[in-house]
Amino acid sequence: MSPVLAGVLQLIALTAALALAYRPLGDYMAAVYSSPKHLRAEKVIYRCIGANADAQMRWPAYLRGVLAFSVVGVLLLYLLQRLQGGMPLSLGFASISPDQAFNTAASFVANTNWQSYSGEQAMGHVVQTAGLAVQNFVSAATGMAVAIALVRGFTRSRTGDLGNFWADLVRGTVRVLVPIAVISAVVLVACGAIQNFSGIHEVGQFMGGSQQTNGGAVASQEVIKELGTNGGGYFNANSAHPFENPGAFTNLFEVFLILVIPFAMTRTFGKLVGNVKQGYAVLATMGIIWLGFTALMLWTEFAHGGPALQAAGAAMEGKETRFGVGGSSIFSVATTLTSTGAVDSFHSSFTAFGGGIQLLGMMLGEIAPGGVGSGLYGMLVMAIIAVFIAGLMVGRTPEYLGKKIGTREIKLAACYILITPTLVLGFTAASMVLPDALGSMLNTKALGAGSHGFSEVLYAFTSGANNNGSAFGGLNANTPWYNTTIGLAMLLGRFLPMVFVLALAGSLAEQKPIPETAGTLRTEKPLFAGLLVGTILIITGLTYFPALALGPLAEGLS
Numbered sequence: 001m002s003p004v005l006a007g008v009l010q011l012i013a014l015t016a017a018l019a020l021a022y023r024p025l026g027d028y029m030a031a032v033y034s035s036p037k038h039l040r041a042e043k044v045i046y047r048c049i050g051a052n053a054d055a056q057m058r059w060p061a062y063l064r065g066v067l068a069f070s071v072v073g074v075l076l077l078y079l080l081q082r083l084q085g086g087m088p089l090s091l092g093f094a095s096i097s098p099d100q101a102f103n104t105a106a107s108f109v110a111n112t113n114w115q116s117y118s119g120e121q122a123m124g125h126v127v128q129t130a131g132l133a134v135q136n137f138v139s140a141a142t143g144m145a146v147a148i149a150l151v152r153g154f155t156r157s158r159t160g161d162l163g164n165f166w167a168d169l170v171r172g173t174v175r176v177l178v179p180i181a182v183i184s185a186v187v188l189v190a191c192g193a194i195q196n197f198s199g200i201h202e203v204g205q206f207m208g209g210s211q212q213t214n215g216g217a218v219a220s221q222e223v224i225k226e227l228g229t230n231g232g233g234y235f236n237a238n239s240a241h242p243f244e245n246p247g248a249f250t251n252l253f254e255v256f257l258i259l260v261i262p263f264a265m266t267r268t269f270g271k272l273v274g275n276v277k278q279g280y281a282v283l284a285t286m287g288i289i290w291l292g293f294t295a296l297m298l299w300t301e302f303a304h305g306g307p308a309l310q311a312a313g314a315a316m317e318g319k320e321t322r323f324g325v326g327g328s329s330i331f332s333v334a335t336t337l338t339s340t341g342a343v344d345s346f347h348s349s350f351t352a353f354g355g356g357i358q359l360l361g362m363m364l365g366e367i368a369p370g371g372v373g374s375g376l377y378g379m380l381v382m383a384i385i386a387v388f389i390a391g392l393m394v395g396r397t398p399e400y401l402g403k404k405i406g407t408r409e410i411k412l413a414a415c416y417i418l419i420t421p422t423l424v425l426g427f428t429a430a431s432m433v434l435p436d437a438l439g440s441m442l443n444t445k446a447l448g449a450g451s452h453g454f455s456e457v458l459y460a461f462t463s464g465a466n467n468n469g470s471a472f473g474g475l476n477a478n479t480p481w482y483n484t485t486i487g488l489a490m491l492l493g494r495f496l497p498m499v500f501v502l503a504l505a506g507s508l509a510e511q512k513p514i515p516e517t518a519g520t521l522r523t524e525k526p527l528f529a530g531l532l533v534g535t536i537l538i539i540t541g542l543t544y545f546p547a548l549a550l551g552p553l554a555e556g557l558s
Contacts, residue, residue, distance in 0.1 A: 007298050007326020010252055014259075014330065015291075021260050026267020026279070032175045033148045033168065034272065042170050051166035058162065059506030062149055065165035066142060066498060070109050073135060074491075077105040080131040081123075090124035091200055091214055103483040108132050110494035111139040111371060113225065113232030113341055113469040114486060116478040120214055120235045125197050132232060133221045137181075140228030141172035143373030146498050147265065150377045151272050153505030154401040157512050162505055176261070177228060184223040184257060191253075192246030193219040218243050226257035229371040231341025231469040239331070239344040240320050251323050251344055255334045262286075262338060262369030265376045273401055277524035282379055284529040289368035289536070290337055293361055297329045300354045318349025329354075336361035339371030341469025348456070348472035355472070356552030359459055362466045363544045364536055365420065371467065377501050379532075383523070384413045384504075386535040390521050390528075400523060402513040409507055416500040421543045423465040423489045424458070428547070431457045431485070440476040451558065455551035460486060465493035 001009075038046070038053055046053045057065070081096035081104060096104065100116060107114040108131075117123070123132070145168035152162050189195050198215035218234045222244045225231055235241040245251055263283065270279020302325055304315035319328045328345035335342050336358040347358055361368075367378040384398075388405055391398030398405040431437035432454065441453045456475040463470055464486040471477065477486065522528065 003324055003326055004298075004302055006324065007302070007329065010326055010330055011294060011298075014252060014255060017256050018259055018263055021256075022264050022267055022283075025260065025264040027271060029176060029261075029264065029268040030271035032171050033163075033268070035171075038167070039174065042167075042174055045170050045174075046166065049166065051164075053164055053167040053170070055164055056161050057164055059149070059502045059509075062162050062165045062505075063499060063502045065169075066146065066502070067495065069138075069165075069169070070142065070495065073109040073138065074105045077108060077131045077135060078102060080127055081105065084124055084127050087124065087126050089126050089197065093122055093124050096122065099480050099483040100478060103487040104132075106487040106491045107469065108135040108230070108232060109139055110467055110490040111143055111228070111230055111339060111374070112464060112467040112490045112494070113230045114464055114471070114477075114490060115232055115236075115469070116483060116486075118236035119233055120216075125216060128221065128234060129217050133217070133224060136221065136224040136228050136230040136232070137173050137177050138169065140177060140224070140230065140372045141169050143371055144172040144176070144261075144265070145169050145373065146501055147373035147376040148268075148272075150380055150501050150505045150508075151269055153508035154403055155273055156509050158509060162502075162509060177224065180257075181220065181223045181227055184227065184253075185220045187253065188219040188222060188246075188250060191250045192242070193222060193250065194243045195219040215243075222254070223257065225342060226254045226340065227261065227372075229258060229262065229338045229340040229375075231335065231339075233342060239342045240346075242322075245344055247322055248327060251327050251331060254342070254344075255331050258334045258338055258340050258342070259290075259369060261372050262375040265373070266369075269376060269380075275401075275524065278401065281524045281526075281529045281532075282376070282383070284526070285532045285536075286367070286369040286375070286379065288529070288533055289364070290333070293337060293357060293368070294330060294333045297333050297354055297357050298326065300351055300357065301325045301329045304351065315351050315354070318346030320344060332358060333361060335470060336468060337364070337366060337368045337370070339366045339374055339467045339469075341463065343470050346473055347459075347470055348452075348474055352452075352552050352556030355455060355459075356548060356556065358470075359455070359462055359548065359552060360540070360544070362462045362468050363421075363424075363548075364540050365417070366466050366468065367536070374467070374497075378416075378497075381413050381416050381501065381504070382536050382539075383532055384409060385417070385539070386528070386532045387521060387523065388413075389535060390531060394519075396519055396521075399514055399520060402516070403508045403511050404514060409504060412500045412504040412507065416497050416504075417539065419496050419500075420465045420493050423493055424461045424544075425547060427461045427465075427485050427489055428458050431461070431481070434481070436479070437481050440479055440482060441474060451551050451554040455555065458547055458551050461489055464489040467494050 081101040085095040149162045196215040200214045239245040266279040266283040270276035301315045331344045365378045369375045387398040387400045456472040459472040
């Protein structure tokens with residue numbers, strides 16, 4: 001079988017699996033978030049945290065819950081890392097330095113999982129399981145809760161009726177993430193992923209000599225890092241490591257885990273607003289972009305442009321032979337179009353245009369299908385922008401799902417889409433003029449000062465501000481400057497958009513529904529899906545094209 005055919009068949013199998021899971025999982029999540037009943041385990045959790053899960057919240061109260069919970073998460077994870085040296089099961093590793101502990105705490109709480117360290121050489125079992133893995137669950141559940149709150153803003157017409165953050169958080173964790181993670185972890189263990197608490201072992205190498213390696217609760221963390229679109233790997237090689245990703249089947253299974261909840265949440269959206277066709281329109285938009293980017297990446301990598309790659313006969317540098325060009329390309333697009341950041345190949349070693357596709361996927365705002373929860377609310381914000389543009393074209397007051405899109409809503413949506421470009425371009429510009437920041441480029445001086453060196457820095461802040469977490473190699477990010485600025489980019493890029501999303505939900509919830517008329521824009525039709533795709537690409541292109549032209553485009557055309 002040719003590598004091209006193998007890649008196409010993998011894409012077809014993945015699409016079929018996602019289609020089979022779409023309806024049952026989407027309907028199940030809709031039932032979870034609309035159920036009036038609480039499970040016994042959930043009631044115990046509510047009593048422990050002192051929450052009244054039946055109290056409805058206005059958007060400021062919902063936001064306070066999100067921020068308070070996240071601040072506590074950052075502090076606890078920071079302390080856990082700083083105290084690691086004196087903990088049991090630390091594997092002899094020292095406590096993490098203050099700037100790196102802050103960066104890691106911000107990263108995992110913000111659902112970014114950017115890692116400026118080698119996991120198997122820095123973090124013991126307690127930090128990995130009680131710290132990082134726990135945040136993988138609750139940060140994902142937080143994103144899902146915010147998305148559901150925005151959906152309620154469209155469906156309700158009372159100011160203080162956006163649901164309860166604590167109930168949404170607990171339900172998303174207990175009823176959605178944990179059951180799927182348990183089943184999927186068993187699948188990974190059965191396929192060869194490790195799950196233990198072993199210490200450090202000396203392992204012989206084929207070419208002589210030895211190296212140290214350690215075990216860990218890898219399969220369980222691998223599952224939630226993909227399912228929750230988190231991305232932080234137990235090992236420095238991430239999903240290219242055979243302990244995390246043993247073979248071609250697990251590689252495709254992990255891509256499925258990355259995509260299944262973000263795609264299925266469009267069905268949840270359609271069920272909750274009472275019109276599944278609205279969910280199909282959002283799904284179509286996400287699907288068009290995802291399939292388009294995947295096809296473009298496969299073509300780019302199989303074409304392996306450039307004299308060195310042409311001489312080698314393939315763009316295999318930095319890719320696992322177990323997965324090949326096809327599997328690596330599919331994984332790469334899935335992880336950069338979502339907020340996952342897991343990698344099964346070396347992104348910096350992709351062709352120049354392939355690296356540009358990865359960057360552009362993150363720059364879209366990771367909404368196709370995006371992160372767990374964040375993909376849906378990001379797409380709904382873009383839908384509001386598209387409705388506004390359509391209203392300008394025909395001279396009508398824009399409406400979406402029976403709610404008027406007025407001045408306040410557009411201002412909130414505009415603030416949302418301006419946050420991440422400001423962070424990405426601002427921090428990148430500062431890094432390109434500061435000598436210490438430039439010194440972190442590990443390429444030769446000539447290359448580090450060129451387009452690929454610029455792409456490394458641009459990729460780092462794009463990944464951080466969009467809560468992705470993957471990285472281009474060649475940049476030493478474990479410095480006070482990058483640990484601090486990327487940490488700030490991750491926190492601001494995660495929580496500032498949530499402020500505007502919840503404010504938007506509150507604004508929509510204040511309105512009474514508007515009945516449809518002959519002039520109402522039909523947002524469930526293919527025409528609107530096409531308009532939405534165009535809006536997303538144009539806004540992103542106009543914002544980031546100059547930066548892309550200096551980086552991957554210049555490198556690819558050189």
